[in-house]
Amino acid sequence: MRDVIHVADVRDARLSDYSAIDPRIPRRDVERAAVSGGYAICEGPLLVRRTLETDARVRSVLVTPSRLRKLADILDGVDAPIYVAEKAVLEEVVGYAFHRGAVASVERPVQRPLAALLEGARRIAVCEGITDHENLGSIFRNAAAFGLDAVLLDPTTCDPLYRRSIRVSMGHALRVPWARVEPWPDGLDRLRELGFTCVALTPGADSIVLDEIDRSVPIAFMLGTEGPGLTAAALGRADVRVRIPMAPGVDSLNVAATSALAFRAIADDGLV
Numbered sequence: 321m322r323d324v325i326h327v328a329d330v331r332d333a334r335l336s337d338y339s340a341i342d343p344r345i346p347r348r349d350v351e352r353a354a355v356s357g358g359y360a361i362c363e364g365p366l367l368v369r370r371t372l373e374t375d376a377r378v379r380s381v382l383v384t385p386s387r388l389r390k391l392a393d394i395l396d397g398v399d400a401p402i403y404v405a406e407k408a409v410l411e412e413v414v415g416y417a418f419h420r421g422a423v424a425s426v427e428r429p430v431q432r433p434l435a436a437l438l439e440g441a442r443r444i445a446v447c448e449g450i451t452d453h454e455n456l457g458s459i460f461r462n463a464a465a466f467g468l469d470a471v472l473l474d475p476t477t478c479d480p481l482y483r484r485s486i487r488v489s490m491g492h493a494l495r496v497p498w499a500r501v502e503p504w505p506d507g508l509d510r511l512r513e514l515g516f517t518c519v520a521l522t523p524g525a526d527s528i529v530l531d532e533i534d535r536s537v538p539i540a541f542m543l544g545t546e547g548p549g550l551t552a553a554a555l556g557r558a559d560v561r562v563r564i565p566m567a568p569g570v571d572s573l574n575v576a577a578t579s580a581l582a583f584r585a586i587a588d589d590g591l592v
């Protein structure tokens with residue numbers, strides 16, 4: 321087995337990616353900060369394994385002794401420090417119980433320019449004002465499941481690489497290409513220039529039903545915020561409004577559930 325570094329001190333600076341350095345600064349801000357290099361945390365043995373199997377640039381891995389044995393095959397090939405700490409130490413450093421004995425810190429993927437990201441893309445999602453990390457994680461998981469080429473985010477949508485989003489996405493937030501659209505909503509015009517039909521998902525009665533959508537063209541599905549939905553400005557940029565029919569008396573679906581139904585409806589052949 322490869323060399324590892326045993327750590328017993330919860331204040332060990334080498335574990336700072338995993339610990340709250342300054343309690344006045346929210347964790348997500350620490351993880352995003354340029355000063356820290358920008359990193360993302362993957363929690364749990366399954367997610368750590370999946371992430372280490374990708375070409376993510378690993379900063380370090382922190383495991384308990386028993387997880388070290390169970391993950392030995394994949395950890396052998398990691399070109400980064402492997403820290404080993406007893407469960408109580410790891411729990412105090414990480415702060416809560418989702419880690420299940422294994423966490424990894426990886427570099428945030430470098431954001432590519434929109435045109436390069438969308439080269440050859442035919443199916444994408446555009447999120448506006450999604451502030452719930454779990455909903456955003458689910459949208460990424462659904463995007464991966466139904467073969468979307470990319471997910472775009474307006475400036476107010478939360479961070480897909482915040483640890484809760486990554487966890488709910490089952491790591492797909494690190495794999496599905498994504499980028500911010502700025503300025504918003506003018507940046508949506510760029511999508512149309514690139515050949516996309518902007519399809520607003522909105523439950524209003526004046527929308528056509530999802531089944532009527534033209535699947536032969538490149539589609540950018542627009543998803544709105546949990547409360548009020550897509551803004552008037554974003555709706556004004558849409559080429560077409562589409563709804564998923566619901567039983568009478570129901571106002572709307574959860575945005576992540578909407579994404580699953582919509583992405584499935586336009587998925588290319590090849591699902592297994």
Ligand SMILES: C[S@@+](CC[C@H](N)C(=O)[O-])C[C@H]1O[C@@H](n2cnc3c(N)ncnc32)[C@H](O)[C@@H]1O
Pocket residue numbers: 520521522523524542543544545546547548549550562563564565566571572573574575576578
């Ligand atoms: C909780 S809903 C917002 C509901 C809001 N009252 C509205 O009218 O959009 C969040 C997002 O999910 C999508 N959504 C929810 N139900 C939908 C439906 N039945 N058809 C199409 N999109 C839907 C829309 O993109 C919406 O912006």
